[in-house]
Amino acid sequence: MNELEPYISAFTHLKRGVTKYGLAPHKPILLLTLIELIDKELAPDNRFEVNVDLVGLFQENWRWLVNTAHQPDFTQPFYYLQSDKAKGQPFWKLHPYSGFQINAHIKSVQTLSGTVAYAAFAPELYQLLMIENNRILTKDAILFMYFPEQRAAYYQHKQLADGFYHDLQALVLNDPEVRYKHVSIQTEEDIFIRSGLFKRYIPQLYQDTCAMTGMRMQSTFKYNFIDACHISFLLL
Structure with a gap:
């Protein structure tokens, strides 16, 4: 058998x-x-x-x-x-x-x-x-x-390698191909995915460099010292 x-x-x-x-x-x-x-x-x-x-x-x-x-x-x-x-x-x-x-x-x-x-x-x-x-x-x-x-x-x-997950990755990476697509993020799981992709890709895009201070930190042991976060400015 x-x-x-x-x-x-x-x-x-x-x-x-x-x-x-x-x-x-x-x-x-x-x-x-x-x-x-x-x-x-x-x-x-x-x-x-x-x-x-x-x-x-x-x-x-x-x-x-x-x-x-x-x-x-x-x-x-x-x-x-x-x-x-x-x-x-x-x-x-x-x-x-x-x-x-x-x-x-x-x-x-x-x-x-x-x-x-x-x-x-x-x-x-x-x-x-x-x-x-x-x-x-x-x-x-x-x-x-x-x-x-x-x-x-x-x-x-x-x-074709298209679909929700592919589009969400492209959205996080600011890829022009999803500019005219509507990617709906509604549930806790959708937010979990987007947040995880943001933390995965944004440090890579910025080459492990802090966008605020310009400090770059890398590890020979592949640890990630730079975290991705959203920053909001309040204009008065």
């Missing part, structure tokens, strides 16, 4: 909440996002941190695939995916920081990022997903099962 088959079976038979809009699409979106992070080499050593890449790609995938009135809450599947199993065992686990416990769904993404050090797949599953062809098969199985009508458009958008 193909070692991947039990996991594909689990991924296509997820426990999903029943709502007035239909079965919740959150877990399939999260799984697609996790596999995409592996594609992009953004989950080294089986560590999926609650960061702007994870939340940003989740929000982008949601916008391309979900056409119901469900709310795009990343924190729900991140916690509840732990209840799904393959071969009789959970394949997803959260690892809190020392001194913290996670006994319930944490609804705030900011609080979640300060509580969870990382989440991880079962080691066997992660090793299987390190193989590109396995990732292709798994993503396609998820799309066929949950989003068959949006599948072709989803692949097209991914090939």
Whole structure:
């Protein structure tokens, strides 16, 4: 038997909440996002941190695939995916920081990022997903099962590298390509993504130099001594 088959079976038979809009699409979106992070080499050593890449790609995938009135809450599947199993065992686990416990769904993404050090797949599953062809098969199985009508458009958008997360990065970088686009930032997760991108890219744009004092600080150990912040001036 193909070692991947039990996991594909689990991924296509997820426990999903029943709502007035239909079965919740959150877990399939999260799984697609996790596999995409592996594609992009953004989950080294089986560590999926609650960061702007994870939340940003989740929000982008949601916008391309979900056409119901469900709310795009990343924190729900991140916690509840732990209840799904393959071969009789959970394949997803959260690892809190020392001194913290996670006994319930944490609804705030900011609080979640300060509580969870990382989440991880079962080691066997992660090793299987390190193989590109396995990732292709798994993503396609998820799309066929949950989003068959949006599948072709989803692949097209991914090939073009456009969408919410791409546009938000361009917005932070003041890229002219988003000048005439409307990038809506409404939820706590949207703010979390934008703030994280701002802190990531602005020091790079200013070459680790303080815009107020002109002082430049760099570290041979790749620590970032310059922080990005918004500065407002009050004119009297």
